[in-house]
Amino acid sequence: MIFHQIRCGNCLSYLIGCEETRTAIVVDPESSQIDRYLSLVSRDGLLIHFVFDTHTHADHFSGSKQLATHIGARVVMHRAAAAPFIDMPVDDGETLIVGKLRARVMHTPGHTSDSTCMVFGDRILTGDTLLIGGTGRTDLPSGDPYQLYDSLFHGILLLEPALEVFPAHDYKGRTNSTLRDEIENNPRLQSRDRNTFVEQMRALELGMPAHLTEALRVNRSGGKSVASLIADASGKIAFMAMEDVLRLGDAHDSNIIVLDVREHEAYRAGHIPRAINIPRGQLELRVNDLLPDPTRRIVACCEYGKISTLAAATLKDMGFGRAVALDGGIQAWKRAGYPLVGGP
Numbered sequence: 001m002i003f004h005q006i007r008c009g010n011c012l013s014y015l016i017g018c019e020e021t022r023t024a025i026v027v028d029p030e031s032s033q034i035d036r037y038l039s040l041v042s043r044d045g046l047l048i049h050f051v052f053d054t055h056t057h058a059d060h061f062s063g064s065k066q067l068a069t070h071i072g073a074r075v076v077m078h079r080a081a082a083a084p085f086i087d088m089p090v091d092d093g094e095t096l097i098v099g100k101l102r103a104r105v106m107h108t109p110g111h112t113s114d115s116t117c118m119v120f121g122d123r124i125l126t127g128d129t130l131l132i133g134g135t136g137r138t139d140l141p142s143g144d145p146y147q148l149y150d151s152l153f154h155g156i157l158l159l160e161p162a163l164e165v166f167p168a169h170d171y172k173g174r175t176n177s178t179l180r181d182e183i184e185n186n187p188r189l190q191s192r193d194r195n196t197f198v199e200q201m202r203a204l205e206l207g208m209p210a211h212l213t214e215a216l217r218v219n220r221s222g223g224k225s226v227a228s229l230i231a232d233a234s235g236k237i238a239f240m241a242m243e244d245v246l247r248l249g250d251a252h253d254s255n256i257i258v259l260d261v262r263e264h265e266a267y268r269a270g271h272i273p274r275a276i277n278i279p280r281g282q283l284e285l286r287v288n289d290l291l292p293d294p295t296r297r298i299v300a301c302c303e304y305g306k307i308s309t310l311a312a313a314t315l316k317d318m319g320f321g322r323a324v325a326l327d328g329g330i331q332a333w334k335r336a337g338y339p340l341v342g343g344p
Contacts, residue, residue: 054118058209061219111138146198156179232313271330
């Protein structure tokens with residue numbers, strides 16, 4: 001077995017391949033690590049057949065759809081998962097064949113209703129059902145402490161104690177454990193009483209994940225995150241450095257238009273000299289009146305450089321072929337000591 005654990009912060013994902021056939025599966029890919037998976041695949045001469053999410057993640061953006069689309073693999077999740085881009089729904093007791101390897105799927109609801117674990121020979125990928133020294137939380141959407149108890153004590157913990165445990169998260173830099181170690185030492189598994197376990201889970205005081213709403217939306221729907229929208233827009237346009245905008249402005253270059261896409265109040269409080277203002281929310285509706293010449297050079301700017309990136313990409317799509325974005329925003333302009341003027 002070819003086995004790679006890939007860490008991104010507290011998130012753990014896995015690339016597992018058959019040494020004989022060079023076929024592989026990626027489990028719980030993280031969207032920011034796509035190039036890393038592809039690099040490992042290329043280095044090891046692997047062909048990914050499946051991309052598997054152990055559950056609908058709430059604290060990061062899954063890379064399953066993006067990775068599978070890029071390489072032509074099939075997205076696999078439990079049939080209870082809501083994501084519309086799943087190619088192959090699976091259920092408890094089913095097996096994925098990866099070359100000469102067999103991956104048995106266990107439905108282990110509790111952390112989420114679609115949570116699963118995968119048994120690969122001498123190891124088990126436990127997702128967020130069982131962690132090293134802990135368990136997945138049950139206070140997020142579709143979580144249920146009673147189900148988690150059943151998944152643990154009537155499921156995972158009945159397996160061979162020597163199985164190595166590889167979770168989807170770890171917060172202390174650890175890589176793996178064994179079922180025996182967890183049964184003996186995991187504080188959440190020391191009482192086998194169902195009600196005691198449920199009370200323990202409900203008493204946990206855990207902060208909400210930073211990207212909870214957005215991550216759930218994206219991972220459940222296959223939609224785009226704000227970061228991916230900005231990244232897509234960045235790939236469509238060029239940028240102009242602040243010093244070049246200042247230089248061209250000082251030269252009174254009549255062919256360049258600085259377009260401030262902030263709201264009127266922010267624009268009036270201080271803007272780049274000779275900039276005009278069209279708030280981003282009005283851009284498509286007002287651009288023909290205020291920017292009638294599509295051949296003009298347009299530099300979009302905003303407070304931090306993100307909304308202006310989206311605005312410049314929109315202008316490009318609308319036929320303003322010379323639209324670019326300021327590399328930075330008004331805040332960076334201020335820090336550089338460049339001039340601002342107030343008023344309408």
